[in-house]
Amino acid sequence: MAKYISETLQTPVAYECDVLVAGGGIAGVSAAVAAARQGSKVILLEKQFLLGGLATAGLITIYLPLCDGKGHQVSFGLAEELFRLSIQYGYEAKYPSAWLEEQSKEGTAQDRQKQRFEVRFNAQLFAIAMEQLLKKEGVTILYGTAVCGVQVEKDKIASLIIENKSGRSAVKAKSVVDTTGDADICMMAGEAIELFEGQNALAAWYYSAGEKGFDLNMLGVIDISDEENDGTMIKLIPKTFQGVDAMELSEMVQNAHDAILDDFRKKRMQDETLLPTTFATIPQVRMTRRLSGKYTMTLQDERREFEDSIGIISNWKKRGPVYEIPFSALHGTKIKNLITAGRSISAQDSMWDVTRVIPACAVTGEAAGTAAAMTDDFEALDVAELQGRLEKAGVKLFIKSLEM
Ligand SMILES: Cc1cc2nc3c(=O)[nH]c(=O)nc-3n(C[C@H](O)[C@H](O)[C@H](O)COP(=O)(O)OP(=O)(O)OC[C@H]3O[C@@H](n4cnc5c(N)ncnc54)[C@H](O)[C@@H]3O)c2cc1C
Missing domain, CATH: 3.50.50.60 (FAD/NAD(P)-binding domain)
Structure with a gap:
């Protein structure tokens, strides 16, 4: 080519x-x-x-x-x-x-x-x-x-x-x-x-609505202060992303969608009414x-x-x-x-x-x-x-x- x-x-x-x-x-x-x-x-x-x-x-x-x-x-x-x-x-x-x-x-x-x-x-x-x-x-x-x-x-x-x-x-x-x-x-x-x-860890934030109402699900590492960080933040996947390559960004977004689906399925077992309402429509890159x-x-x-x-x-x-x-x-x-x-x-x-x-x-x-x-x-x-x-x-x- x-x-x-x-x-x-x-x-x-x-x-x-x-x-x-x-x-x-x-x-x-x-x-x-x-x-x-x-x-x-x-x-x-x-x-x-x-x-x-x-x-x-x-x-x-x-x-x-x-x-x-x-x-x-x-x-x-x-x-x-x-x-x-x-x-x-x-x-x-x-x-x-x-x-x-x-x-x-x-x-x-x-x-x-x-x-x-x-x-x-x-x-x-x-x-x-x-x-x-x-x-x-x-x-x-x-x-x-x-x-x-x-x-x-x-x-x-x-x-x-x-x-x-x-x-x-x-x-x-x-x-x-x-x-x-x-x-x-x-x-x-x-x-x-x-x-x-340092590259970007995967984040996969989405909103959902269910029995408990409307909720923001912040999957992946989140930006909370040191005093609020109770150590429960988990990296969704080991891979990190630079964020300036089209193919890499597309892969990152697909990984985020997979993580959202996984999370939703788990939560759905506890709440039959749960539905995702919105997910991020641009890649969640920090730096x-x-x-x-x-x-x-x-x-x-x-x-x-x-x-x-x-x-x-x-x-x-x-x-x-x-x-x-x-x-x-x-x-x-x-x-x-x-x-x-x-x-x-x-x-x-x-x-x-x-x-x-x-x-x-x-x-x-x-x-x-x-x-x-x-x-x-x-x-x-x-x-x-x-x-x-x-x-x-x-x-x-x-x-x-x-x-x-
Ligand atoms: C997972 C995650 C969690 C975060 N948590 C927080 C938090 O809790 N609170 C907080 O304050 N900040 C948080 N941040 C950081 C914050 O959200 C962003 O850094 C900030 O909003 C960036 O604003 P910006 O205007 O610099 O850039 P962006 O928000 O990235 O805006 C850039 C805009 O330019 C457009 N654009 C890009 N390229 C082009 C182009 N070539 N032509 C035309 N348009 C283009 C894009 O579509 C976009 O709308 C978080 C970030 C991430 C990823």
Whole structure:
């Protein structure tokens, strides 16, 4: 079989915008909202037909904490706005009354130390609420659209090649936010990238309904804090997955479906009424490929002061540690008008495990979108001006500015 075929392509330019956001997960939604609020013409491309990525299509319905586990909120701005939006039409579990009911007896400092500022939302309601928000902000959403290539001219992305129901076409943008989760655009554009060496254990989450009501079955290793981990988490299969190869991902998803069927059959023996209602429709991968940025975060960055901080996150695994995220972890040095956010920012393995979760994706998404509205050269951006705009939007940038 021949290794390559040659195609002759004449690609029509279908769309133009100021800021192109590739991927509509939590990071992409945050970036698109932030850029639109700065007055940019924004297009968001999403290969699924719903927003939220892993958080909705992937059934990861736990919005991990906005607080440090010691009673202090650390993530603000869109991280908090999306948190509240996720439960605007109802929540599933873990309602953080001590944080959301200001006037209640529960809302005391002591209660906030015990109860973390997290919640379990409903995937479908959150996806629709995010879509409504984007429409309100004037973002153009293009669903069913996968970015399959980029055209780089000198050191900038001039256009992105997309494929959707209308065929193959190009989008021209001044700046590009890579929120594909897997740094797809960074990879396509030739920006420096790294793969996650540890690879992904199989997860197979599904919802079911039965005698006990509606339930989330979290099969496989789950993201719970060290204090909640009672050691009962089991690896479903020994094999692990890198998550950036089409055939390997297909195998992973089929393994997840097998695990769901096995689990359902066992549970059905106890409850004849039990039925699965939804399973994840995108692969449940945690860390795959990321930017190797101008700065790469590590766990040693705990409480470190960064002059170019764009927001603060906590550590979902334990109470106490907090981190400022430097702007320089969001962009590289090769492609000037490309920035990333979400689970593909520049962070080393154990820190990557901290920066990949939902609140951190919102924090980095908001910063990336705001920056993308300001420039087509991220290395040359006036970071103080970016910080001013983020603060104006309600983001807290420095740990020392928190009341702790
Ligand atoms: C098993 C598991 C359990 C987890 N548990 C938790 C938890 O309890 N709480 C928590 O906060 N976090 C948890 N996480 C992590 C968290 O869910 C994700 O890391 C986070 O939601 C990632 O958001 P994102 O926007 O960066 O990327 P994603 O959610 O991956 O979004 C990327 C989006 O881009 C789209 N896309 C990808 N490539 C392209 C392309 N080429 N063209 C167009 N669109 C594209 C995708 O369809 C997707 O919608 C868990 C993750 C896993 C896998």
